[in-house]
Amino acid sequence: MRASDPAAPAFVRLAAHPLRWKLLTELAASDYRVRELVERVAQPQNLVSYHLRLLRGGGLVTARRSSFDARDSYYHLDLQQCAHALAHAGSALHPALGFAPAPPPSPRPEGRPAVLFACTGNSARSPIAEALLRHRTGGRVEVASAGSHPKPRIHSDAVRVLREQHGIDISGQRPRHLDTVLGRRFDYVISLCDKVREVRPAFGDQPRLVHWSIPDPAAATSPGPVGHSAFVRTAAEIDTRIRYLLPLLTFTPQEVQP
Structure with missing residues (x-):
C-alpha cells in the first residue's frame, strides 16, 4: 500500500477481527457479562476481555456496573454509535453509500409480535x-x-x-x-x-x-x-x-x- 493511501475507517479495523465481530453480534442481541460472553464465543476470558477493551476504546461498546452484584459489569453495544461509524465507513468508500432509518414493523401474517x-x-x-x-x-x-x-x-x-x-x-x-x-x-x-x-x-x-x-x-x-x-x-x-x-x-x- 502506498504511503498516501487512506487508512481503513476505525469501524472496519475493529469489526474485521473474527472474535471482535462475534462479540459485536452477541452484544447486538442483549447486554452480557464477561463470563457469559466467554461461554457464548467459546474463547478464554483474558482474550475476550482484551478484545472488549479494544471495542470500548473504539466507542462501540460500553460497560456498566451491575445493580444486582457490583462486582459484575454488563457490556452493551452502542447501536447509535455503530450506526454513525457504519455511515462514516460507507461514505469513506463512496459518497452515495448511506443508511436510511429502519421503518416501523409491519404486522406479521400470524399476528402481532x-x-x-x-x-x-x-x-x-x-x-x-x-x-x-x-x-x-x-x-x-x-x-x-x-x-x-x-x-x-x-x-x-x-x-x-x-x-x-x-x-x-x-x-x-x-x-x-x-x-x-x-x-x-x-x-x-x-x-x-x-x-x-x-x-x-x-x-x-x-x-x-x-x-x-x-x-x-x-x-x-x-x-x-x-x-x-x-x-x-x-x-x-x-x-x-x-x-x-x-x-x-x-x-x-x-x-x-x-
Missing part, C-alpha cells in the same frame, strides 16, 4: 419502555410490562417525562406483578433491571430473552431537577434501544439468529 418489559418495581423503566414501544408502533406490537416486586404506583417523574418529552399519558396505569402475565404468549421478554434478570420466571412458547442493563433512575436521585434529569436520560436511552429493536419485530424469534 408480543413484547414484555420487566423490571423490579414496574414503576419507571419498564412502563417507560412499554409506553414508548406502543407509541412508536401505533398498536402494531402487543406490549406489556410487569415487575418482580411491583411498587404501589408509577413514579411521578416517569409519568412527567413521558408526558413532556413524548406526549404520552400513563397517569392512569398501575404497576403489575410478573405472575399476572405468566399465561400470556410473548415473542420477546426484555429485562431492564439486573436484579429481575436473576429471578425472571420461565415463560412458555420459548420467547427470546433479552437484557438491557439500565440503572433505576429513582435509586440514586433526589426529588427536584437533578432527579428529573435522571429520568430524562433513562427515557432517552430506552427510546434509542427501542428504535433499534423495531426492525427485529418483523421476524419471529426463530427467524433471528440466537
